[in-house]
Structure formats: C-alpha cells, structure tokens
Amino acid sequence: MANLKQLAQSLGLSITTVSRALDGYADVSAVTRERVREAADKVGYRPNASARRLRKQRAELVAVTLPSDPGHIGPPHFLDMLSGCAEHLATAGLNLVIAPVPRGESELDICRRFVDGRRVDAMLLVRTKRKDERVEFLQSRGIPFVTNGRTESLMPHPYIDGDGFAGFRAATLRFHAAGHRRIGHIAGPQEYYFAHDRCRGWRAAMEECGLATDLCAEGAPLEQGGYLAALELLRQPSRPTALVCATDEMAIGALRALREVDGGNQISIVGHDDLPMGAFTSPPLSTMRMTGEHLGASFASLLLRAIGGEPAEELQELHAIEFVDRDSHRRPLRAA
Amino acid sequence: MANLKQLAQSLGLSITTVSRALDGYADVSAVTRERVREAADKVGYRPNASARRLRKQRAELVAVTLPSDPGHIGPPHFLDMLSGCAEHLATAGLNLVIAPVPRGESELDICRRFVDGRRVDAMLLVRTKRKDERVEFLQSRGIPFVTNGRTESLMPHPYIDGDGFAGFRAATLRFHAAGHRRIGHIAGPQEYYFAHDRCRGWRAAMEECGLATDLCAEGAPLEQGGYLAALELLRQPSRPTALVCATDEMAIGALRALREVDGGNQISIVGHDDLPMGAFTSPPLSTMRMTGEHLGASFASLLLRAIGGEPAEELQELHAIEFVDRDSHRRPLRAA
DNA sequence: ACGATTGTCCAAAACGTTTTGGGAGTCAAG
DNA sequence: CTTGACTCCCAAAACGTTTTGGACAATCGT
Structure with missing residues (x-):
C-alpha cells in the first residue's frame, strides 16, 4: 500500500535514509534505524519487487522447464523436489516459476524467452538429452543453470544425476x-x-x-x-x-x-x-x-552457487543408485 | 543484450517510436514499423521484463501456494494441472510461480509476502479450509484469486470444485x-x-x-x-x-x-x-x-477473468463427480 | 488562402527502488 | 583557527520500459 516516498515523507526523512535504514546500513544512526523499522512494520511496508528488480538488474526468479512430451513429467516425487527447491530458493529471495512447453514451441524457445527477456537469473533443466540444445544455448548466453541429468556437452556444466x-x-x-x-x-x-x-x-x-x-x-x-x-x-x-x-x-x-x-x-x-x-x-x-535426501534443496543450492559464480566443475553431483527390493526381480528361474 | 535505447539509436529513431512500433500502434507508419521490427528481430531484442513490470504496474506473475502439511500435495495429476494452468497463463504473458510453505511460516505469511510486495497479479489457492484465512486476507486486499475448493466465506469468490x-x-x-x-x-x-x-x-x-x-x-x-x-x-x-x-x-x-x-x-x-x-x-x-478436462486451463481462464475484473459470482465452477468402477466396491455382501 | 484534420514522430515524465557521491555538523588533534 | 576524521543524512542519477501530451508537416475542406 505504501511506497518508500510516502514512508519517508511521514517520517520526515529522505527516501535514501529510509531505504538504507531498512537495509541495515551502518550509515544511519541506530535510533533512526529503529524508528524507521517500526514505522515500516506498522504500515506493513514491503519494497516493490519490480522496482527493486529493475534497479538491481536481477529478476529474482529461476525458471524450470516442464517437458510436455512424452510421458508426463518425471516421477511423482518431481513435484516434491520442485517444492523443496523453491522453498530453499525462497530463503535467498528467489522464486521458482514453472515453464511448461506449449505444443508448437520447443524447450529452446522457452529458454530464449526467459533468458533474453531477462526474466530469470538462472534456469533448471530436466530430462537432458545427450546432445542438448538448451544446454548449448544457456552456455552461449552465460546464464547460470543446473540440469537434472548429465549431457555429452564438451563444456562442463552443473548437474545432479544418478549413476x-x-x-x-x-x-x-x-x-x-x-x-x-x-x-x-x-x-x-x-x-x-x-x-x-x-x-x-x-x-x-x-x-x-x-x-x-x-x-x-x-x-x-x-x-x-x-x-x-x-x-x-x-x-x-x-x-x-x-x-x-x-x-x-x-x-x-x-x-x-x-x-x-x-x-x-x-x-x-x-x-x-x-x-x-x-x-x-x-x-x-x-x-x-x-x-540422496532433499534433492530439491541440493538443486537450489547448486543454482545459488552457480549464480554466485562458482565454476561448473565444482557443481556436479553424481548420486549412487540403490536397489529397492520388492518381489518382481526374483521369480523362480526355470531350468533352461 | 540490446535495450530500447540502443535499438533506437541504431535506427536513428526515438525510443518512443521504437517502443510503439514494436507494440503495433497505428501511430507509426507501416514502413517504419516494419523497419523497426526487422532490426529488433535481427538483434533479438526482447523488452526487459522488470522494466515493463515496473512501468505497467503489473507483476506478470501468478503464485500458487503449495501446502506442505499433511499428505504431500493433492492428487498426482496436480502437477499436470499446474502445468496446464501455467501454459494457458503464458499465452496471456503471465508466469506461474510455485510458493511452497516453509515450516514455521503459515500460508497466510506467504500470501502476505507475495501480495504486499506486489510480486503477483493474482493467486491460486489449493486445499481450502471451510474458514480460510488466506481467502479472507486476499479479499480484504482486493487481489484477484481463484481457489481449488470452496469455502464457507460469506463473500463469494472464484473457485473450481467438485461436488x-x-x-x-x-x-x-x-x-x-x-x-x-x-x-x-x-x-x-x-x-x-x-x-x-x-x-x-x-x-x-x-x-x-x-x-x-x-x-x-x-x-x-x-x-x-x-x-x-x-x-x-x-x-x-x-x-x-x-x-x-x-x-x-x-x-x-x-x-x-x-x-x-x-x-x-x-x-x-x-x-x-x-x-x-x-x-x-x-x-x-x-x-x-x-x-472436466483441462482443469489447468480452466483455472487459468478463471484467473485471467478475475484479473480482468469479472465479478466472483460468474467465476465459480462446480463439477460433477463421476464414479470409477473398478472392483473394490462390490465385494460379495454376506448375509447379515 | 486559411483553419482543421491527419499522419508521423518525439521529449519528458513516470513507475519505485538502490546506489553514488557528496554535504552539513561535530569533535579532536595539530 | 585550521584540518581531518567521523557521523548522519540527502539530492540526484540510474535501471529500461510505457505513456502522455504535444510538435511539425502535409493534406483536406471550404
């Protein structure tokens, strides 16, 4: 409801000071800082996200492309994974947007739209192909990303995969x-x-x-x-x-x-x-x-570190695969 | 890579004209419009999303809260539904962000963060309670929203629900x-x-x-x-x-x-x-x-119409429930 | 020949932040 | 009394769009 200007006016302070007070700069006296914080709390001030994003040149968003073709979307834990990932990203101020691929468009188109429109700070890719055009594109653009699954790309990139x-x-x-x-x-x-x-x-x-x-x-x-x-x-x-x-x-x-x-x-x-x-x-x-537990959190962590500029080589996780012993694998072996 | 200013400069036109040309205003001559479009295509110009959002005062985002408690998240078609919804929203320029509820926070907190930070234009709520504080909050804020499931709210609100x-x-x-x-x-x-x-x-x-x-x-x-x-x-x-x-x-x-x-x-x-x-x-x-088919699209459609200002009464869908006849419902009835 | 209309274009304002580069004022040291 | 350091604050610029309110010619009606 309130923006910085109104809040500053009501306090008899400048926009600058209010902004810095809320961000906790040492630049503003403790007493002023507290006064500002209380006033902000009272009116329920929240910075306008779009404005901040524009100014800071960060989208505060990460997109995950949801393949539509063939076979729905991964295992059902997939949503749990996304949920965990989003939750972890949120602690860093990032939100996760899901980007399904409409028919008639390729996943590459989606990536292009998100990246070139500066809608995202990073991307999460699932269902990698051995030769994956999305990976090549994102690498050429220098946008941080993490894949679920490896590729045969010559340039290393962050991934989480099962062995x-x-x-x-x-x-x-x-x-x-x-x-x-x-x-x-x-x-x-x-x-x-x-x-x-x-x-x-x-x-x-x-x-x-x-x-x-x-x-x-x-x-x-x-x-x-x-x-x-x-x-x-x-x-x-x-x-x-x-x-x-x-x-x-x-x-x-x-x-x-x-x-x-x-x-x-x-x-x-x-x-x-x-x-x-x-x-x-x-x-x-x-x-x-x-x-591996909390795979979603792992993805989020890799994304954040990729955004932070860590080299791809350090952002690769290959997880062991464990056998789940039910019954179908030991039918009696007939004599040959 | 390119912004409006650079594009305008390279064309010897004003920012205004380029912007309007790309938006297809009749204001700019057909030949100029074409020239601008070609140039934009060539350099792969895409308007900066944050800037547009700030200027247009629209977040171009819709959030859906994912309940963490109890019992994972709805039926497994849920992700398909979200995917369909996101796909449909995308045609209107809106993206869908998923907002899981971290432990220690309530779904209401999430709504507050998204709404008061002007991060979203609308919200999608699932798993409604009979008396749902999220619904009350959003109604008090006047933010468009659609729920999956009815509530006992006195004020009508858009929903899709099964009977x-x-x-x-x-x-x-x-x-x-x-x-x-x-x-x-x-x-x-x-x-x-x-x-x-x-x-x-x-x-x-x-x-x-x-x-x-x-x-x-x-x-x-x-x-x-x-x-x-x-x-x-x-x-x-x-x-x-x-x-x-x-x-x-x-x-x-x-x-x-x-x-x-x-x-x-x-x-x-x-x-x-x-x-x-x-x-x-x-x-x-x-x-x-x-x-009902394409439930995701229905949700998206209701969301768009709610954003468009249609009254809640016209945005309520109650779907019949059909019986899926397998076997468990007809065990032989023993004599009493 | 004159005002009115139309067809193209543009400068500047606005959106709400964050950040830069200081400006006062105070205080202590020289 | 000057100088420098320090504390607290602020005006203005910047981010990249969209939109407002014209400007300037050319064309039209009379």
Missing part, C-alpha cells in the same frame, strides 16, 4: 549371479542421457559376463512403450528370463505384456524410479532409485 | 441399493471444505435411507490416517459392510486394515481422487473423480 550406468550394471550382474543368462533390457529413447546411460550399464554387465547383448528393445518411456518393447523381446526365439527396464513406467507396461504370454509370470523384472504404484503391482515391482 | 456432497451421497446410495445397511465413512479432517462436504454427502444419504450415522471415523488424509480410521470402525460391535472413504490414499490405508482383520476382504470400499495407484491395489480400488 545409471553403475546402477544398471549392478542390477544386471545381480541377475547374472542369480543364475540368469538371458537378461533383456527395455530401453528408453537413446537420445536421452539417462536412457543411454542405463542401457550402457546393462550392456557393460552383459559383456563382462560374456553374454550376447541382442536382447534389447527400445520404446517410449511410458507404460505403452514398455509393453510393446516387452512383447518384442518375448517374440524372440530365445526368450529372456529377466528384464531390466529403464523406468518403472516401462516396467509396469512390461508386466502387462508378461501377463499376456504364458509363462510370463516366471520372468524376473526390475525398473527404476521407485514409483509409489510399484508397491501395488503384482508382483510388487522391484526397482531402483537415486540416493 | 463432493452429490458424489458421496450417490456413492452411498449405490451401496444402499446393493443391499448394504451398515455403510461407514472414513472422513478427512473436517476443517477442510472437501472433507466436510464429502462427509455431509454420506450423512445425507444415510439419513435419507433411515440409517444411523455413527459409523464415521476421522483421520489425517493419508494412508496411515485411513488405516487407523478403518481399524476404529472395524472395532465397532456392528461392523460396516461397506466403506466410503474421503480420499484414495485413505482408502488404500483402509484396504491395509481390512487385510489385517479376518473377513475384511468381504468389505466393499470406494475412494476418491482416482490415483493411478488405485488401479494396482488388490482388489483394484473403485474411486471417484471430478469430471
């Missing part, structure tokens, strides 16, 4: 140790880093074990994609006895496929993401998930 | 028609409008059928709350044969309780929200959900 390679390698080796020899992989679109990373992990384990790597089918990272990919693998002359799936959603699709072929309930399966749904499928879906 | 009363009444009558006589209700915290509304629906149906309304237990709107409430009802001397639950999450908790008492699998149950999880429980959870 999909190690996780999927370990899961595959676990199947091998349990006696499986025909271990299939249901892969996500390989242009996404996470999908490629996880596929590489499976492949590496297979090669280490001296097994063929032809039991691999790719699909959209959705229930339907997993379903179709699973059917494809089940048509092979030599069926897999275990399936390592790039995502839980795909794994759930695969479970549906398994139910439709006979003997399918004999096939072990594991997914990744730890969807709450997985606890209720039959059999309950074993899965994997990135370790 | 929980009708939905729960209908569900209860459905059980009655199927022969049930001891129909219990697992209620959410009654200070929330939705919980109270649904409870009233159940109660109304029971009274219409001439049945006692004592089979009602309240709990937190979480799995655990539903579990405990269900146990409470199962301890009654005369057990319910059917349960109408305020939310799916509570219903899933109730299912767990039913599994733990013998004969529990004979009890019919229905929830509300249509959680994806519900499709995988055993038995698959029958549920209810608000009808």
Whole structure:
C-alpha cells in the first residue's frame, strides 16, 4: 500500500535514509534505524519487487522447464523436489516459476524467452538429452543453470544425476549371479542421457559376463512403450528370463505384456524410479532409485552457487543408485 | 543484450517510436514499423521484463501456494494441472510461480509476502479450509484469486470444485441399493471444505435411507490416517459392510486394515481422487473423480477473468463427480 | 488562402527502488 | 583557527520500459 516516498515523507526523512535504514546500513544512526523499522512494520511496508528488480538488474526468479512430451513429467516425487527447491530458493529471495512447453514451441524457445527477456537469473533443466540444445544455448548466453541429468556437452556444466550406468550394471550382474543368462533390457529413447546411460550399464554387465547383448528393445518411456518393447523381446526365439527396464513406467507396461504370454509370470523384472504404484503391482515391482535426501534443496543450492559464480566443475553431483527390493526381480528361474 | 535505447539509436529513431512500433500502434507508419521490427528481430531484442513490470504496474506473475502439511500435495495429476494452468497463463504473458510453505511460516505469511510486495497479479489457492484465512486476507486486499475448493466465506469468490456432497451421497446410495445397511465413512479432517462436504454427502444419504450415522471415523488424509480410521470402525460391535472413504490414499490405508482383520476382504470400499495407484491395489480400488478436462486451463481462464475484473459470482465452477468402477466396491455382501 | 484534420514522430515524465557521491555538523588533534 | 576524521543524512542519477501530451508537416475542406 505504501511506497518508500510516502514512508519517508511521514517520517520526515529522505527516501535514501529510509531505504538504507531498512537495509541495515551502518550509515544511519541506530535510533533512526529503529524508528524507521517500526514505522515500516506498522504500515506493513514491503519494497516493490519490480522496482527493486529493475534497479538491481536481477529478476529474482529461476525458471524450470516442464517437458510436455512424452510421458508426463518425471516421477511423482518431481513435484516434491520442485517444492523443496523453491522453498530453499525462497530463503535467498528467489522464486521458482514453472515453464511448461506449449505444443508448437520447443524447450529452446522457452529458454530464449526467459533468458533474453531477462526474466530469470538462472534456469533448471530436466530430462537432458545427450546432445542438448538448451544446454548449448544457456552456455552461449552465460546464464547460470543446473540440469537434472548429465549431457555429452564438451563444456562442463552443473548437474545432479544418478549413476545409471553403475546402477544398471549392478542390477544386471545381480541377475547374472542369480543364475540368469538371458537378461533383456527395455530401453528408453537413446537420445536421452539417462536412457543411454542405463542401457550402457546393462550392456557393460552383459559383456563382462560374456553374454550376447541382442536382447534389447527400445520404446517410449511410458507404460505403452514398455509393453510393446516387452512383447518384442518375448517374440524372440530365445526368450529372456529377466528384464531390466529403464523406468518403472516401462516396467509396469512390461508386466502387462508378461501377463499376456504364458509363462510370463516366471520372468524376473526390475525398473527404476521407485514409483509409489510399484508397491501395488503384482508382483510388487522391484526397482531402483537415486540416493540422496532433499534433492530439491541440493538443486537450489547448486543454482545459488552457480549464480554466485562458482565454476561448473565444482557443481556436479553424481548420486549412487540403490536397489529397492520388492518381489518382481526374483521369480523362480526355470531350468533352461 | 540490446535495450530500447540502443535499438533506437541504431535506427536513428526515438525510443518512443521504437517502443510503439514494436507494440503495433497505428501511430507509426507501416514502413517504419516494419523497419523497426526487422532490426529488433535481427538483434533479438526482447523488452526487459522488470522494466515493463515496473512501468505497467503489473507483476506478470501468478503464485500458487503449495501446502506442505499433511499428505504431500493433492492428487498426482496436480502437477499436470499446474502445468496446464501455467501454459494457458503464458499465452496471456503471465508466469506461474510455485510458493511452497516453509515450516514455521503459515500460508497466510506467504500470501502476505507475495501480495504486499506486489510480486503477483493474482493467486491460486489449493486445499481450502471451510474458514480460510488466506481467502479472507486476499479479499480484504482486493487481489484477484481463484481457489481449488470452496469455502464457507460469506463473500463469494472464484473457485473450481467438485461436488463432493452429490458424489458421496450417490456413492452411498449405490451401496444402499446393493443391499448394504451398515455403510461407514472414513472422513478427512473436517476443517477442510472437501472433507466436510464429502462427509455431509454420506450423512445425507444415510439419513435419507433411515440409517444411523455413527459409523464415521476421522483421520489425517493419508494412508496411515485411513488405516487407523478403518481399524476404529472395524472395532465397532456392528461392523460396516461397506466403506466410503474421503480420499484414495485413505482408502488404500483402509484396504491395509481390512487385510489385517479376518473377513475384511468381504468389505466393499470406494475412494476418491482416482490415483493411478488405485488401479494396482488388490482388489483394484473403485474411486471417484471430478469430471472436466483441462482443469489447468480452466483455472487459468478463471484467473485471467478475475484479473480482468469479472465479478466472483460468474467465476465459480462446480463439477460433477463421476464414479470409477473398478472392483473394490462390490465385494460379495454376506448375509447379515 | 486559411483553419482543421491527419499522419508521423518525439521529449519528458513516470513507475519505485538502490546506489553514488557528496554535504552539513561535530569533535579532536595539530 | 585550521584540518581531518567521523557521523548522519540527502539530492540526484540510474535501471529500461510505457505513456502522455504535444510538435511539425502535409493534406483536406471550404
């Protein structure tokens, strides 16, 4: 309701002094400072955000782009993560705006709009591709950003990611140790880093074990994609006895496929993401998930440090992946 | 990179003319307009958002508060809804910021910060209480807002809500028609409008059928709350044969309780929200959900119209609730 | 030929802050 | 009495737009 001018007038002080008093400068006497603060409290003065932003040349905003294509938006903890991130950012005076990508526009367009319009101080990118044009753009503009997921960019950039390679390698080796020899992989679109990373992990384990790597089918990272990919693998002359799936959603699709072929309930399966749904499928879906608590806060912290100018190399977090032991990964292994 | 001044200078025009040319005023000749537009395109000029906001006295932002307490954040479609809302708002030049409530602060504090700091043009409120201090505050400030859920506020305000009363009444009558006589209700915290509304629906149906309304237990709107409430009802001397639950999450908790008492699998149950999880429980959870597509767009539209000054009475949407017929609501009815 | 109208353009003000670069006044030291 | 340091305060500039209220020619109606 009140602006600085009115507040200053009512106090018989200059705008400058009031402003500095509120900011706690030593420049203004303690008694004046207190007087100003009380008056400000009384009228409920809050600086006009737009004015401050203009003057300080900071938008006080961070944007996160929400991919619309394919498969909704990440796991359901995603909103919790965003919420945690926003909460942490708020303590530094930054707000988080969500920027969904309308159809007909690319994520790059969104970045351009936000960056060139000086609407944000930094950006949060999710669902990185191996070669990600958003990353290249932001790097060329010199805007701080953090990605959820790595890229193959030559220039390093801040990220938080799960070690999909190690996780999927370990899961595959676990199947091998349990006696499986025909271990299939249901892969996500390989242009996404996470999908490629996880596929590489499976492949590496297979090669280490001296097994063929032809039991691999790719699909959209959705229930339907997993379903179709699973059917494809089940048509092979030599069926897999275990399936390592790039995502839980795909794994759930695969479970549906398994139910439709006979003997399918004999096939072990594991997914990744730890969807709450997985606890209720039959059999309950074993899965994997990135370790680490308060991921949202981590993202926020990296963003703030990136804005603060810390070099990208120091702003990279690779988290281990842990196995969530339910039931679907240990179907009895039929004699070959 | 470029601001209006530089662009004007390079064109040999005044700032005024360039600004108006870009805004398409008839004030500037077609040829000049084109010349300006081309130059702007070439250097990738975008008006500085903070400057425009200050000058136009509009924040170009809408905030949505994300409740942290209890039970995460609404149904999982919630993020989809936000995404749709943000997308629609973006076409009007507004961005959506998410404002989680840090512990130690109330949602009212958040509203205050956003409103008094002129950070937003409007607000989106979710999880309304029957007597909601946020609503009262925003009304007193005259800030446009839309709620997800009604309140008992005397002054009307824009909202979108599902008709929980009708939905729960209908569900209860459905059980009655199927022969049930001891129909219990697992209620959410009654200070929330939705919980109270649904409870009233159940109660109304029971009274219409001439049945006692004592089979009602309240709990937190979480799995655990539903579990405990269900146990409470199962301890009654005369057990319910059917349960109408305020939310799916509570219903899933109730299912767990039913599994733990013998004969529990004979009890019919229905929830509300249509959680994806519900499709995988055993038995698959029958549920209810608000009808209507593109809810996010509806919210955005109401917000824009509220900002435009339309009276609240014309900005209220009450959606019917539809029954989602899975399996859990028709357990065989034992002879009484 | 004259005022009125129209078509282009612009200088300056305004939005509400933060920050720069001092200006008084006081006090102590020289 | 001057000088410098220190304390407390302030006027004015700056941030980059949009908008107000014309200015100046050219065209039109009579």
